[in-house]
Structures are given as C-alpha cells and as structure tokens.
Amino acid sequence: MKPHEVPLLFDVSSEGRCYPVVPDVDVPEKPVDDLLPPECRRKSPPRLPDLGAVEVTRHFIRLSRRNVGVDNVFYPLGSCTMKFNPKATEKIAAMSGFAMLHPGQDYSSVQGILELLYECEHFLCEISGFDAVSLAPAAGAHGEMTSLMIIRAALRERGEGRKKVLIPDSAHGTNPASCTIAGFETISLKSGPDGLIDLEDLKAKMTEDVGALMATNPNTLGLFETDICEAAKIVHDKGGYVYMDGANLNAILGIARPGDFGMDVMHFNLHKTFSTPHGGGGPGSGPIGVTKELEPFLPVPRPVKNEDGEYSMDWKSPKTIGQTRTFAGNISVIVKAWAYIRMLGAAGLKRAAEHAVLNANYLRRRLSGTYRIAQDRMCMHECVFSAPEIEGSKAPGQDVAKRLLDYGFHPPTVYFPLIVPHALMIEPTETESKATLDEFADALLEIAREAAEEPEKLREAPVNTPVRRLDEIAAARKPILRWNPDAPE
Ligand SMILES: *Cc1c(COP(=O)(O)O)cnc(C)c1O
Numbered sequence: 001m002k003p004h005e006v007p008l009l010f011d012v013s014s015e016g017r018c019y020p021v022v023p024d025v026d027v028p029e030k031p032v033d034d035l036l037p038p039e040c041r042r043k044s045p046p047r048l049p050d051l052g053a054v055e056v057t058r059h060f061i062r063l064s065r066r067n068v069g070v071d072n073v074f075y076p077l078g079s080c081t082m083k084f085n086p087k088a089t090e091k092i093a094a095m096s097g098f099a100m101l102h103p104g105q106d107y108s109s110v111q112g113i114l115e116l117l118y119e120c121e122h123f124l125c126e127i128s129g130f131d132a133v134s135l136a137p138a139a140g141a142h143g144e145m146t147s148l149m150i151i152r153a154a155l156r157e158r159g160e161g162r163k164k165v166l167i168p169d170s171a172h173g174t175n176p177a178s179c180t181i182a183g184f185e186t187i188s189l190k191s192g193p194d195g196l197i198d199l200e201d202l203k204a205k206m207t208e209d210v211g212a213l214m215a216t217n218p219n220t221l222g223l224f225e226t227d228i229c230e231a232a233k234i235v236h237d238k239g240g241y242v243y244m245d246g247a248n249l250n251a252i253l254g255i256a257r258p259g260d261f262g263m264d265v266m267h268f269n270l271h272k273t274f275s276t277p278h279g280g281g282g283p284g285s286g287p288i289g290v291t292k293e294l295e296p297f298l299p300v301p302r303p304v305k306n307e308d309g310e311y312s313m314d315w316k317s318p319k320t321i322g323q324t325r326t327f328a329g330n331i332s333v334i335v336k337a338w339a340y341i342r343m344l345g346a347a348g349l350k351r352a353a354e355h356a357v358l359n360a361n362y363l364r365r366r367l368s369g370t371y372r373i374a375q376d377r378m379c380m381h382e383c384v385f386s387a388p389e390i391e392g393s394k395a396p397g398q399d400v401a402k403r404l405l406d407y408g409f410h411p412p413t414v415y416f417p418l419i420v421p422h423a424l425m426i427e428p429t430e431t432e433s434k435a436t437l438d439e440f441a442d443a444l445l446e447i448a449r450e451a452a453e454e455p456e457k458l459r460e461a462p463v464n465t466p467v468r469r470l471d472e473i474a475a476a477r478k479p480i481l482r483w484n485p486d487a488p489e
Contacts (some may be wrong), residue, residue, distance in 0.1 A: 005061065006062050006066070008483060009051060009056070010047075010049045010483060010485070012051065012055065012059075013049030013050045013051055014050060015050050016050065017050045017052050017055075018050045018051065019052050021470055022450045024400065024432075027051065027348055031082075033253075035484070039328065046256040053418070054210055055073040057273040059366050062365030063329050065154060066466045067289045068405070068410050069410075070082050070083070070084065070085065070197045070410075070448040071085075072409065073408060073410050074409050074428075074432060074436050074439075074440055075409075075410040076208055076402055076409070076410070076412045076426045076427055076428050076429075076440065077171065077412060077413050077427065078384070078413040078416075078425025078426055078427040079247065079248070079416065079425060079427065080164075080223075080272060080278065080413065080427070081247075081248075081250045081269070081272035081273060081278075081381070081429060082278065082410075082427075082429065083250075083275055083278045083429035083430065083431045084275070084429075084431035085232070085275055085276065085278075086275060086335075086340065086343070088339070088343070089275070089276070089335075089336040089337075089339040089340050089343070090277075092335060092336070092339045093332045093333075093336045093339070096404065097112065098113065098332070098335050099332065100274060101331075101466050102330070103326070103327040106252040106455045107310070107311065107312045107313070108310075111311055112311065113312030113331065113335075114303050114312065114313070115311050116187065116334075116335065116338055117135060117303040117328055117331075118303040118304070118311055119338065120135060120334055120337065120341070121133040121134075121135060121287075121303065122231035122340050123206060123338070124268060124287055125259075125289065127249075127253060127254070127341075128246070128249070128257055128258050128259055128266060128268070128283075128289045128290060128350070129258060129259025129289075130263075130265075130266065130289030131259070131289075131290065131291055131292040132289070132290055132292070133287050133288065133289045133290075133307040134146070134287060134288050134290075134298045134299050134302065135285065135328060135329045135334055136287075136299045136323075136324050136325040136328070136329045137267065137285070137287060137288060137324065137325065138282070138283065138284060138285065138286065138330055139269075139271075139282060139285070139286045140174060140245075140247050140267055140269045140272075140286040141174040141177065141178055141286070141297070142286050142325070143267025143268070143269075143286030143288045144174055144175060144178035144179075144214075144243070144245065144267055144286075145178040145181055145182050145205070145220065145477050146266060146267075146288055146291075146324050147243050147266070148179055148182035148184060148243065148297060148320070149297075149321045149324075150176060150265060150288075150290065150294050150297040150298065150321055151211055151212050151264075151265065151294075152184070152211065153297045153319070153321050154241065154293070154294055154297055155211050155241075155279070157319070158314045160211075160225075160239070162208070162209050162210060162211035162239075163183075163185050163209060163211070163245040164184060164185050164186075164187050164207075164210045164211060165179045165184040165185070165186055165187070165210065165211055165212045165213070165214060166186075166187050166188075166189050166205055166206065166210055166213045166214070166235075167179065167186050167187070167188060167189065167201065167213075167214045168188075168189045168190075168214075168215065168216070168219070169188050169189065169190055169191055169418070169419055170191050170195070170198055170216070170219055170220045170417045170419050171220065171245070171417075172216065172219060172220060172245060172416075173416075174317070175214050175216075175245060179214065180283065182385055184212075187205055187210070189201050189202060189205060189213075189220075190290070191419055191488060194223075195219070195221040195223050195374060195375045196219070196226065196227060197215065197219075197225055197227065197231050198221060199227055199230060199231060199234065201232055203234055206234050206235055207238065208238055210235075210238065210240050211240055211241065211295065212235070212240050212241045212243050213235045213240060213242050213243070213482055214242075214243045214244075214245060215228065215231065215242060215243070215244050215263075216244070216245040216247070216248065217244055217248070217252075217258070218248045218252065218263075218380035218381065219247075220372055220384075220416070220417040220425070221283075221375055221379075221384050221417060221419075221420070222248075222251075222360060222379040222381060222382035222384060222425075222427075223379060223380065223381045224251075224252070224256075224380055224384050226262050228263075229262050232261070232262030232263065232405055233262070239262040241265065241266075242262060242263050243263070243264065243265050243266065244258050244265070244267075244443060245266075246258065246268050246269070246273075246289075247267070247272055247273075248380070248381060249268060249269075249272075250273045250352070250353060250356050250381050250430075251353055251357055251381035251382075252353055252380070253273065253349040253350060253352060253353040254346060254347075254349045254350025254351075254353055255350060255354075258289070259289065259291065263290050264290065264292045264294060265288060265289065265291070265294055266288065266289050266295070267286045267287070267288050267429055268286065268287045268288070268289065269284065269285075269286055270284065270285040270287065270333055270334065270336075270337040271284040271285060271333065273429060274336075274337035274340050274341060275336070275337070275340045276333045276336040276337050276340070276481070277336075278335075282330075283330045283333055284330065284333060285329060285333040285334055285337065287329075287334075296318070296319040296331065297319055297320060297472040298317065298320060299320060299321055299322060299324040299325070300313075300314065300315045300316075300317055300320045300322065300323055301313035301315045301328065302314045303383055309313070309347075309417050313328070325361045336462070337407040345384050351430075354383075354432045355430035355432075356381040356427075356429055356430040357381055359382055359428040359429065359430060359432060359437060360380065360382050360383050360426070360427065360428055360435055361378060361379060361383075362381050362428075363383060363426055363437055363440070363441060364376075364426055366437075366441040366445075367383075367385060367426075367441060367444055368385075371385040371386065371387075371388065371448065371450045372385060372386045372388075372422045373385050373386075374423070381427055381429070382425060382426060382427035383425075383426055384417065384420050384423055384424070384425045385423070385424045385426070386420060386421050386424070386454070387399070387400045387423075387424055388400075388448055388451040388481065389451070389452075390451050390455045390458050392454040392459060393458065393459050395415075395422070396422050396451070396458070397414040397424055398442075399424060399451075399458035399459055399461060400414075400424060400447055400451070400458065401424075402458070402469060403447050403450070403457065403458050403460040403461035403462065404443060404447065404464045405464070405465050406461050406462045406464045407443040407446075407447070408443075409440055409443060411423055412424050412427070413426075413427075425434070426443065428440075443474070456464075
C-alpha cells in the first residue's frame with residue numbers, strides 16, 4: 001500500500017472486532033416469511049466488514065480530509081458558481097417537517113410545503129420577469145430539455161414542425177445535447193470578434209424552419225449579450241422562440257430580468273445561483289420560467305392556491321407536456337433555495353450579483369497583464385484566460401489546473417468555452433474576500449513564472465496532493481463506484 005492510501009474498510013476488517021455489540025433481541029422475532037416475499041430475500045447474509053467504532057470514525061474523517069470542496073478551499077470553477085453554501089439553509093431543509101414528508105400525503109397535511117413551492121415559483125417569476133415557473137426539472141440540463149419540449153409543443157399547436165435550433169459556438173455542452181434529445185437538429189452560430197452573438201450570422205441562419213435560438217446571457221465568456229433584444233426580435237420576426245440558458249443568472253440578479261429582455265423560456269440553476277450544494281452529482285434543481293404564451297405547456301403537477309386559501313397540486317392542465325419528474329421536483333434543494341432567497345431579500349440578491357461582478361473584475365485586472373485574456377473589457381461574474389505555453393506540454397491548461405492544487409486551490413474550469421484556446425475560466429463568486437482573491441492571484445502569477453522558468457514543475461504537478469495525476473479518461477469512462485469483492489485487482 002502506498003503511504004497516502006486509505007485502506008478500504010473491508011481490507012482492515014477482522015472478525016470479532018465489531019463494537020458496540022448489539023444486545024440480543026428480547027422481543028419475539030417475526031418470521032421473515034410474513035414480511036418479505038421469497039424472491040426479495042437474500043440468499044446469504046451481507047458481507048459486511050467487522051470493525052470498531054473508532055476505526056470507522058477515523059476512516060471516514062480521513063477520507064473527508066482528502067476532499068477538495070467549497071467548504072475547505074477557494075473553488076473558482078467557472079460557469080458553475082461554486083459559492084458558499086450556508087449551513088443555515090441546510091438546517092432548515094433538514095427540519096423533520098420538511099425532510100420526513102411523504103409525497104403521497106393528503107394535501108391537507110402538507111399545506112406548508114405546498115405554500116413554500118408556490119411562493120418559490122413566485123419569487124423566481126419576480127427575479128426573472130417570467131409569467132410562470134415550474135420547479136420540476138432536476139438540473140440545468142433537464143430544464144433545457146423540458147424547455148425545448150415546451151417549444152416543440154407550442155410549435156406543434158401552431159401546426160408547425162420546425163426542426164432546427166440555433167446555438168452559439170460558445171454554449172455549454174448540455175445545450176446541443178438537450179436539443180438533440182428533444183428531437184431537434186442543432187445549427188452552430190459563430191461568435192463575433194467581440195465574443196458576442198454575431199447578428200449577421202443569426203439573420204442569415206434564422207429561417208422559417210428554425211424553432212428556437214438557445215442563448216446564454218451572460219454568455220460563457222462572462223460577457224453580457226448587449227444585443228440580446230435585437231437578437232430576440234430577429235428570432236421572433238421569423239416565428240421562432242428564444243430559450244435562455246440561465247446558469248449565469250448570478251451576475252444579473254436584481255439588475256436585469258430575462259423576461260424583460262425578450263426571452264420566452266429560461267432555466268435557472270438553483271444549485272448555482274441560489275446557493276444550494278452542487279457537485280458530486282447533485283441533487284440539483286433546474287426550474288424553468290416561461291411567458292404567458294408558453295405557460296399552458298408547463299409540466300404537471302403545479303402547486304396552486306385555491307379560492308379558499310388552501311394549496312393543492314393541479315394535475316389536469318390540458319396542454320401540458322406531461323410529467324417530467326416524480327412529484328414536485330427535488331424538494332430539499334428547493335427548500336434551501338427558498339430559504340436563501342428569504343434570507344437575502346431583494347436588496348441582498350442584488351448585492352450578491354454586484355459583488356460577484358466586482359470580484360471577477362478584480363481578478364481580471366490582477367491577472368490580465370500576465371495571462372492572455374479572451375476579451376479584455378469589463379466582465380460579468382467570470383473571466384476567461386488562456387494558459388501560457390509550457391515547454392513539452394500539449395495541455396498547458398491542464399498543467400496550470402494541477403499546479404493550483406499544489407498551492408491549495410481548486411482549479412478553475414479548463415478547456416471551456418471551446419472557442420478560447422487552453423481556456424482557464426475563473427468565477428470567484430461574491431462570497432470570497434479580497435484576501436482570498438489576492439492569494440489566488442498571487443498563486444497564478446507565480447505559476448506563470450514557473451511556466452516560463454521551471455516548466456517541469458507544471459508538467460509534474462500536482463506533487464502536494466494525496467494522489468498525483470489521475471487517469472481522467474478511465475475515471476470518466478470506466479468508473480469503479482462500489483466495492484466488489486470478486487473484481488480483479
Ligand atoms: C452548469 C451549466 C449548465 C447545466 O446545468 P446542470 O445543472 O449541470 O445540468 C448549462 N449551461 C451552463 C452555462 C452551465 O454553466
């Protein structure tokens with residue numbers, strides 16, 4: 001075993017070590033035949049490790065210390081808005097009145113959560129300028145797909161089978177993926193030299209067989225699409241819809257509303273903008289907002305407030321695209337987002353956006369003399385640089401990212417957006433102090449010096465982490481996610 005390796009509990013298990021010992025049962029045992037049908041019963045007892053409580057505790061604490069997360073390091077993962085997750089909202093979501101609810105309960109016994117869902121939809125309408133919101137989608141990508149299904153349903157109702165969707169070349173990879181899964185064909189739009197949607201290219205490609213434009217605003221270069229109203233007009237004049245990827249809403253909260261600048265439908269990422277935990281696969285939440293015109297197509301069920309003031313779920317919307325998620329969505333995430341919105345209030349949300357933009361611009365100014373920046377002008381919540389050349393390296397973005405781990409920071413997003421060579425996409429978020437931003441900028445400046453003078457330090461990084469460079473392709477394609485006693489070594 002290598003010095004840093006943490007052995008599996010199974011490997012350190014030894015018989016009779018188990019503590020505390022569970023006392024013998026002093027009530028009559030119910031025959032198992034009464035409880036479970038034979039096909040559901042185990043054929044042999046589970047293989048569990050035999051360990052003392054101290055060993056188990058140490059094992060998990062040791063593992064948790066190896067984790068790099070937003071609670072122990074600065075985590076500037078561009079496009080993902082990895083901000084501080086308040087523990088107060090965790091506590092609220094864990095309250096038994098929320099956590100122990102069953103989705104099959106009678107509406108009269110769950111008035112509180114129904115009111116919360118109803119209120120959360122209205123907060124999101126107010127924040128985004130849309131007429132209606134559905135909390136159903138389980139993540140941003142799911143919100144994208146739900147939105148495109150709504151657009152398709154609306155087109156069908158008009159008797160149109162438009163098949164194409166326009167997507168800027170700077171878009172997040174989920175955009176073309178959701179679009180394809182929803183049955184559309186994607187057409188790429190070129191970004192102009194200023195990093196924004198090229199209106200001439202849009203005009204040329206916006207024909208009458210195009211159902212929608214998928215725009216991201218602020219876009220993935222961290223720039224506000226200043227011609228968004230004009231772009232929406234071009235699409236609307238040809239009978240199309242504009243979908244907005246709202247993953248970057250953190251930058252414009254309380255400042256600009258997509259519903260006001262001509263968007264027809266948008267997804268939110270509660271796990272980015274509204275500070276719910278994110279990473280490790282979620283759970284996330286990707287609500288969508290729509291205009292009045294598209295509201296009838298929203299997924300069911302929808303929380304409603306009845307005339308007598310009681311809340312219930314409406315399952316009978318005649319034009320709905322149907323149910324896209326079990327029950328009402330990822331409730332615990334929605335509770336945390338609702339609590340975050342209530343905690344900050346309207347003024348607090350606006351301040352969060354202003355600080356996010358200020359922090360990103362601070363880093364932009366500190367780094368742009370040393371790192372090549374994609375667009376050197378005022379950015380929104382994130383900024384995109386290129387990694388410096390590193391002798392003997394084909395992926396300098398990767399090298400800079402790994403070296404940052406040695407300096408105690410989580411790396412930024414690398415190699416996205418695709419239109420920037422060796423991209424380093426940095427999003428500091430509003431929750432970081434100037435001192436942290438300075439430490440991070442100092443580390444990146446030092447890394448730039450190393451890239452020129454000691455390139456091997458980057459090629460070999462990381463050296464100060466429990467494990468060195470991992471085989472990321474194998475980890476993505478052939479992940480080993482659970483212990484299997486019969487697997488070959
Ligand atoms: C994160 C992100 C998405 C997808 O959201 P998920 O919740 O990860 O599915 C889409 N677009 C942009 C710009 C994003 O940053």
